[in-house]
Structure formats: structure tokens, C-alpha cells
Amino acid sequence: MPDNTTVNTRQTTALATQVMKDLLQNQEFIKLLDNIVSNAIEKKLNELIASIETVKGDVINLHNRVDEKEREIMHLREKISSQNNRCSKLENLIDNMEQYSRRSCIRIFGVKESTGENTDDIATDIICGKLGIQLDKTTDIDRSHRTGKLKAHPSSTTGHPSSGDVTSSASASRVASTDLASSIIRDKYARSIIVKLTTYRKRREIMENRKKLKGSGITIVEDLTAKNQSLLKQARAHPVIQSAWSSDGRVIALIPATGGAYATVGGDLFEIPSSPNNSYDAVSLGCPANMNNVTRCWYKHMEQKIPLDKSIAIVCCTSYMCDPRGSPLGLESGKINNDSISVSSERNQDVEKREVRLNGRSAWQPLEDDADPWVQVAFDSAFIITAFKTQGRPAYNFEWTTAYKVSCSMDGTSWIFYQDKYNNTDKVFSGNYGKGSPVEHTFFTPIVCRFFRIHPKKTIGKITIRLELYGYGPINELLAAINQEESGCPHPLRGSKMGVEDGRIPDSSLTSSSYRIIDGFPLSAQNGRLNGGIDINRNACWLAVDDDPDKWVKIDVGKTSLITGIIVQGRNMMKRWVTSLKVSHSLDNNTWTFALEPQCEQKVFPANYDYDTPVTIVFNQPLTARYVRIHPFTWYRSRDDCALRYEVLGIQD
Structure with a gap:
């Protein structure tokens, strides 16, 4: 029987359960309970939100402090x-x-070193004796001495003084060494001689003539700082630098750009490492494949605000030249005024100097007894001259210049004629072949000058010229100096004679569209060999028939070769020659392409200006061909006598 405690517990539990049921069924109680719980939760949420806001404020403050520190x-x-x-x-x-x-110092390398030597005397002997420059050591040399420590010859057992110090004076420097007394040190162990000249002008004259030392074992270079010496060494060791040199203490590197263009860069721009695969992005010249104007690449640098003192300059031509590089300098437009034009003489007021402008109403003509006629254009500062065009006199038959030379000057006193780089003579340019058609010549190495002259040498009728110059400018002294340096820019390949003249190319390989027979002598392609001719008919030339509408002579060089140019000549012992021509080429004797196509229109080359002088035409870019055709375009006076002797230039294998 359960005790009283257990009974009471059960009764209490039952009563509590009943009370809870009653309360849960009581809406007022439920509402009261809900209010109590809601208030408690809301209180806690408010406390939590306040805490979050406090933390958030702290985070914002931290971010602000971080931003402030980052700005600092x-x-x-x-x-x-x-x-x-x-x-x-x-x-x-x-x-x-x-x-x-x-800037007034030079260094001389390759001179044997001996005790008791006088370096002033050594320098004077080299400059006067080998360079042909007048130099007085008492007035032109400030001081001179050997540089660096004395180098011991390997055969020496006594060594050399540890200090290696060398004394110098304004008049001379003497080297003394008791250990090497009476010995001569071989060239490669000799120290260089530094010479300080009294004038920069004398130093520049020496630098301009130092090429005369080639092959002597002696070299003269600029006295560069350690930084520039290091830079020059880097330039010469760089895998894609074609050549490097210095000009007035500035290191210049010749870098091939895309599209066959060339530019020079120097200074800090050069310090660009090679990539692992030896590709090269040096200074990002960025010339597109069809770029025919390296100076546009140069101006691209200027647009990127690269300082001018970082030295970018134009020194070379591009492979293809369809049009003159640069802009017309202002003869035709009048930008170059009449005061800037000078002439040797004027025949009359109708053909005075102001009429020399291209496409003008008349032309310039000198006096008939003018033994050395010329036209001069003067600029206020240095310009880069890349090309020129000439014309004859309009509305007058047989008044144009057929050959001329070109000279330039920086001071209007000392003149230098443009050189034919293939034979080191003054270049004779073939001139006009008609009164109206302009003839254009591009300089393989642009001329840098303030004064430009053209010198007529041969003419049809009276000497007559209309002229325009092309190029860039004005340029500052630095760029002018860089462009005047020998840049090592490649000229178009001249090649060698392929065998028309000497008979290596047989008669069977020389054919033509037609040929004439005069007095029983055939003037066929086989009789047109360069420098051939017994008299005016025998082996005198190739001569096409009068009514041949498409005259040509064809040469089969025997196998596919690089064709670099042609040499043409007039009829032997007779005033008959071709004044202009075109050239086409083929690999299979079926498909023919004219020179410079498809990049340019068919090129008309100015040809001969007399019957005897061979004229060499070198293509801007070699042609890959086996067959070559020469197409006469115009010829001297007679419409019937299209006479030609010829040779092909090229490289086989």
C-alpha cells in the first residue's frame, strides 16, 4: 500500500498538469507570456545590434587608419x-x-711603349704623318700621357712598379720604369695614349680622318667615361646590334627594325636586356611591315615623350623606295624663299633662280659660258636630305639636264661631293630624259647639311633645271653629328658581272623582241655585250626594229640567282643610247614581274647620258630570278635608234 508521500506527489503532479492545461487554454495567459518572451528577445537583439555597431565603428576606424597609412x-x-x-x-x-x-680629348691605341718616350711627339707624328692633318704640338696639344698602370710583359721576371703612376705636364709626359729600362713593350701590352687638344675643332678634324689609320694597327677613339665605355661594350656584345660606335661622347647602336628600316638609338634607351629566346624588343621601334619611312618610327618615339637627349636618329634607307622619304622641303611650295636660293649665273630674267622650282612655269638656266654651273639651296639649320627630283624646261623641246653631281656643306665654305660607294668617286646621277617627266634619286645614305648644291654636267640643248628636295628637319646639332658619322649602314648589294660582257653567258642565252640588220651586220642581242664593238656596226649594240611596239632584250643567267642590278651603255662610236628603261624578271620564262612590283608601280630607271659611259643601276632590293628583260622606255633624239649594250649584275649561289 503506497505511503502518503507518494500519494501527495501524484496529486500535486496531476494538479500542476491540469493547471498548465488550463493556462495554455487561457488566451490572456498566452498573450502575456508572448509579450514577456518578445520583450526579452528584443532586449537581447538590441544589445547585440549595439555591440555590432560598436565593432563596425571600430572596423571603419581601422580601415581609415589603414588608408591613411597607405597614403603615407x-x-x-x-x-x-x-x-x-x-x-x-x-x-x-x-x-x-x-x-x-x-670633348677635346682622344685616345690612341696600338702604339709601342718605350722608356723615355715623349707622348706629344708620338701623337704629333701620327696625326701629321698618317692623317695628314697640320698640328703644332706646342699650340694644339694641351697635354698627353699614357693611361693606367704599366703592364708587364709576360717574359719579364722583374715585374713592374706597383703604383703604375705616370706624371704629366702641359708640354709632354715621360714614362720611366727602372725594371723595364731599355725594353720595348709589344703593341698589345702598351697602354693607350690620352691626348687633350686645345680646341674641339682640331679634335673633330682628327676624328673625321681617323679612317686613314685602317690597317696600321693604330686606332683613335673618343675618350669616354667609364659609364659610356661600359655601355659601348654592352652594345657591341648585344646579339642583335649590327654595329655600335660613339659620337661626341654618346653611344650609338645600329638596330635593324621591322620592314627593312634602320634606326640608331643611344643613351639609356639602349639598356634593355635580351629575352631568354633571344628575341628583341629594343626601344619598340614598331615599324609595320609596309613601313617605308624609318623616321616615322622615330616620331613615334617622340610622341611617347622620350627625351631628345636619348639620341634617336635616322641613318639608313629602307629596302623598298616607292616614293621619296620624308616631305618636300619647299622649293615647289615656296616655303623655301628666293633669298635661300643661289646660282652660279643666270642666262636672263626668264630663266633666273626663282624659276628653279619643280613644276614651275619656266626653269633655271646659267650663262652659256658658265664653266661650273650650280644651284644652291641654303637652310637656316641642318636638314636631312633623303632625295631630290629634277625636271627640264616646260614648253621647250630639248632643254633638260641629263647628268649631274651633288655636293653639300655645313658652313657654305667646305663642300663635299656625294660619293659613289662602289668605286669611291664622285657620284654622277643620270638626269632627265624629257622636258616634263621628273626624275627622282634617293640617297642610300642621306645627306646632312645646311647647304645643298646640284651641278649639271651633261645636257640636251641648254642646261636647264627645275628642282625639289625631300627630307626631314630642322634637326639639332646632336642629330646632325650622329648622322654625319660613318654608320656602317648596308648599301644595296651591287653584286658582280654575271657574264654578258666576257662571254660566260653564251649567245644562245641572249634574245630580243626584234633586231635590225644594217649593211649586212645584225645588231642582235648577241651583239649588245657591254663594252663590245669593233666599229659602228660590228658588235656595236643591240638595236630593235623601228615598229617593234614592245622592245626588250632578254638575258638567261643559267639558273635562279640574286639579280642585283644592270649596267647599260649606248651604241659603239655613235650618238645613240637609251635614256630611260624598265626591268622585268622571271623564274620560269612565262610569268614576268617588273622591278619593285607589287610594292610599287613599274619603276622607270634613268639610264645613259652619252653613248660611251656605262651607267650602273643597282636595285634597292635584289631580284630572285633566272631571266631578266631590259625594256627601253625612251632614247636619245632619234625615235628609230633604240641602241643598247648591257650587262647583268648578280650573285649566284
Whole structure:
């Protein structure tokens, strides 16, 4: 029987359960309970939100402090960068100042070294004796001495003084060494001689003539700072630098650009490492494949605000030249005024100097007794002349110039004639072949000058010229100096004679569209060999028939070769010659292409200006061909006598 405690517990539990059921069924109680719970939850949520807002404020404050510190760091970085740039500029300025202090100095290498020598005498002997320059050591040399420590010859057992110090004076420097007394040190162990000249002009004259030392074992170079010496060494070791040199203390590197163009760069622009695969993005010349104007690449750099003192200049031509490079300099437009034009003489007021402008109403003509006629154009500062065009006198038959030379000057006093690089003579340019058609000539190495002259040499009728110049400018002295340096730019390949003249190309390989027979002598393609001719008929030339509408002579060189040019000549002992021509080529004797197509229109080449002088035409780009055709375009006076002797230039294998 359960005890009283158990009974009471059960009764209490039952009563509590009943009370809870009653309460849960009581809507007022449920509502009260809901309010209590809601208030408690809301209180806790408010406390949590307040806490979150506090934390959020702390985070924002932290972000603000971080941003502030980042701004401080950025400011410090900018300040450091500015200071680094300033230091770099100061270092460059110091180096430039040091280099400038050496502008009158030269270094001579390859001179044997001996005790008791007088370096003033050595320098004077080289400059006067080998370069042919007048030099007085007492007035032109400030001081001279050997540089660096004395190098011991390997056979020497006594060594050399540890200090290697060398004394110098304004008059001379003497080297003394008791250990090497009476010995002569071989060239490769000899130290260079540094010579400080009293004038920059004398130093420049020496530098311009130093090529005369070629083959002597002696070289003369600029006295460069350590930084520039290192830069020049890097340039010469770079895998894609074609050549490198220095000009007035500035290192210049010749870099081939895309599209066959060339440019030179120097200074800090050069310091660009090679990529692992030896590709080269140097200074991002960025010339597109069809670019025919390297200066546009140069101006692209200028648009990128690369300082001019970083030295970018034009020195070479491009492979294809369809049009003159650069812009007309202003003869035709009048930009070049009449005061800038000078002439040797004027025949009368109808043909005076102001009429020399291309496409003008008349032309310039000198006096008939003028023994050395010329036209001169003067500029206020240096210009790069890349090409020129000439014309004869309009509305007058047989008044044009058929051959001329060109000269240039920086001071209007000392003149240099443009040189034929293939034979080191003054270049004679073939001139006009009619009164109206302009003839254009592009300089393989552009001329840098302030004064330009054209000298007529041969003419049809009276000497007559209308003229335009093409190029870029004005340029500053630095760019002018760079362009005047020998750049090593490649000229178009001349090749060698392929065998028309000497008979290596047989008669069977020489054919033509037609030929004439005069007095029983055939003037066929086989009789047109260069420099051939017994008299006016025998082996005198190739001569096409009068009514041949498409005259040509064809040469089969025997196998596919690089055709680099042609040589043409007039009829032997008779005033008959071709004045202009075209050239076509083929690999299979079926499909023919004219020279410079498809990049350019059919090129008309100016040809002979007399019957005897061979004229060499070198193509801007070699042609790959086996067959070559020469197409006469115009010829001297007679419409019937289209006479030609010829040779083909090229490279086999």
C-alpha cells in the first residue's frame, strides 16, 4: 500500500498538469507570456545590434587608419622614386659633365711603349704623318700621357712598379720604369695614349680622318667615361646590334627594325636586356611591315615623350623606295624663299633662280659660258636630305639636264661631293630624259647639311633645271653629328658581272623582241655585250626594229640567282643610247614581274647620258630570278635608234 508521500506527489503532479492545461487554454495567459518572451528577445537583439555597431565603428576606424597609412606609404614611395630619379638625373648630369670635359680629348691605341718616350711627339707624328692633318704640338696639344698602370710583359721576371703612376705636364709626359729600362713593350701590352687638344675643332678634324689609320694597327677613339665605355661594350656584345660606335661622347647602336628600316638609338634607351629566346624588343621601334619611312618610327618615339637627349636618329634607307622619304622641303611650295636660293649665273630674267622650282612655269638656266654651273639651296639649320627630283624646261623641246653631281656643306665654305660607294668617286646621277617627266634619286645614305648644291654636267640643248628636295628637319646639332658619322649602314648589294660582257653567258642565252640588220651586220642581242664593238656596226649594240611596239632584250643567267642590278651603255662610236628603261624578271620564262612590283608601280630607271659611259643601276632590293628583260622606255633624239649594250649584275649561289 503506497505511503502518503507518494500519494501527495501524484496529486500535486496531476494538479500542476491540469493547471498548465488550463493556462495554455487561457488566451490572456498566452498573450502575456508572448509579450514577456518578445520583450526579452528584443532586449537581447538590441544589445547585440549595439555591440555590432560598436565593432563596425571600430572596423571603419581601422580601415581609415589603414588608408591613411597607405597614403603615407604611397607618398613616401613617390618621394623615394622622385629622389631616385633626381639622383639618376644628377648621376647622368655628372657623367655628361665629365664626358663634356673630355670633348677635346682622344685616345690612341696600338702604339709601342718605350722608356723615355715623349707622348706629344708620338701623337704629333701620327696625326701629321698618317692623317695628314697640320698640328703644332706646342699650340694644339694641351697635354698627353699614357693611361693606367704599366703592364708587364709576360717574359719579364722583374715585374713592374706597383703604383703604375705616370706624371704629366702641359708640354709632354715621360714614362720611366727602372725594371723595364731599355725594353720595348709589344703593341698589345702598351697602354693607350690620352691626348687633350686645345680646341674641339682640331679634335673633330682628327676624328673625321681617323679612317686613314685602317690597317696600321693604330686606332683613335673618343675618350669616354667609364659609364659610356661600359655601355659601348654592352652594345657591341648585344646579339642583335649590327654595329655600335660613339659620337661626341654618346653611344650609338645600329638596330635593324621591322620592314627593312634602320634606326640608331643611344643613351639609356639602349639598356634593355635580351629575352631568354633571344628575341628583341629594343626601344619598340614598331615599324609595320609596309613601313617605308624609318623616321616615322622615330616620331613615334617622340610622341611617347622620350627625351631628345636619348639620341634617336635616322641613318639608313629602307629596302623598298616607292616614293621619296620624308616631305618636300619647299622649293615647289615656296616655303623655301628666293633669298635661300643661289646660282652660279643666270642666262636672263626668264630663266633666273626663282624659276628653279619643280613644276614651275619656266626653269633655271646659267650663262652659256658658265664653266661650273650650280644651284644652291641654303637652310637656316641642318636638314636631312633623303632625295631630290629634277625636271627640264616646260614648253621647250630639248632643254633638260641629263647628268649631274651633288655636293653639300655645313658652313657654305667646305663642300663635299656625294660619293659613289662602289668605286669611291664622285657620284654622277643620270638626269632627265624629257622636258616634263621628273626624275627622282634617293640617297642610300642621306645627306646632312645646311647647304645643298646640284651641278649639271651633261645636257640636251641648254642646261636647264627645275628642282625639289625631300627630307626631314630642322634637326639639332646632336642629330646632325650622329648622322654625319660613318654608320656602317648596308648599301644595296651591287653584286658582280654575271657574264654578258666576257662571254660566260653564251649567245644562245641572249634574245630580243626584234633586231635590225644594217649593211649586212645584225645588231642582235648577241651583239649588245657591254663594252663590245669593233666599229659602228660590228658588235656595236643591240638595236630593235623601228615598229617593234614592245622592245626588250632578254638575258638567261643559267639558273635562279640574286639579280642585283644592270649596267647599260649606248651604241659603239655613235650618238645613240637609251635614256630611260624598265626591268622585268622571271623564274620560269612565262610569268614576268617588273622591278619593285607589287610594292610599287613599274619603276622607270634613268639610264645613259652619252653613248660611251656605262651607267650602273643597282636595285634597292635584289631580284630572285633566272631571266631578266631590259625594256627601253625612251632614247636619245632619234625615235628609230633604240641602241643598247648591257650587262647583268648578280650573285649566284
